[in-house]
Amino acid sequence: MTNKKSALMPVGEGILYLLRHGEIRTPGILAGKTNVSLSDVGMKQLSQATESLQDINHCISSPLIRCHAWAKEYCQQHNLSLDVDNQLQEMDFGDWDGQRYQSLWDMPKQAETSSIGDFWQNPWQHQPPNGEMMASFVSRVDSWWQDYCADKPLQNTLVVTHAGxxxxxxxxxxxxxxxxxxxxxxxxxxYASLIKISLYRDELGKVWSKLVL
Incomplete structure (x- = not known):
């Protein structure tokens, strides 16, 4: 997959909308696998972010409630099918997951583990204690992308997922x-960022992608 221009004629086109969940009920925490729900503000943020969307054919969501609860409601309102995909979950931050950012920054560094500062500077070399390795996270998101771009008709799809x-x-x-x-x-x-990516499949079956601003 690449965003370079192809000389081949497109034989299929679609739009992929990536939507981050809205504000959570416990802002200020590192919410990876932690299954925290949206605040009322967060629900409104998502509705406002998507109110002008048209011609959505399908919706896919992370299983975590901060994505799934709103996506289910949206699909019921617009008579859309909803797929829930575990590969779209946020990174599992292990022992840090669900803790307040400030407490993580204040935590004294242990010789045998990385600090959160080490992780943010280079997550490829520093793993959250008992958490997911960056290579594993990237591998599962890559797997989802490959499946989505597989040999099937491209659609206008809304994906409700996480910042990472x-x-x-x-x-x-x-x-x-x-x-x-x-x-x-x-x-x-x-929160509630909506990002538009155009996709098309060329005559050889390759999918090309482009960020639309």
Missing amino acids: VIKYLLAKVLNLPIPGTVHMASIDVP
Whole structure:
């Protein structure tokens, strides 16, 4: 997958909308696998972010409630099918998961484990204690992307997921270096961000992607 222009004629086109969940009920925590729900503000943020969307054929959601609860409601309102995919979950931050950011920054560094500062600077070399390795996270998101771009008709799809997943997919579309930290340090994905990616399949079956601003 790449965003370079193809000389071949497109034989199928679609739009992929990546939507980050809204504000959570416990802001200020590192919510990876932690299954925290949205606040009332978060639900409104998502509805406002998607109110102008048209011609959505399908919706896919992370199973975590901060994504799934709103996605289920949206699909019921718009008579859409909803797929729930575990590969779209946020990274599992292990012992750090669910803790407040401030307490993690204040935590004294242990010689045998990485600090959260080490992780943010280079997550490829520093794993959250008892958490998911960056290589494993990237592998499962890659697997989802490959499945989505497989040999089937492209649709206009809304994907409700998390900041880490969206940042990595943007890195793929923009051909940023992986392994690398550019996408983590240079891309900000606030609550309820809606990102549009155009996709088309050429005559040879290859899918091309482009970020639409």
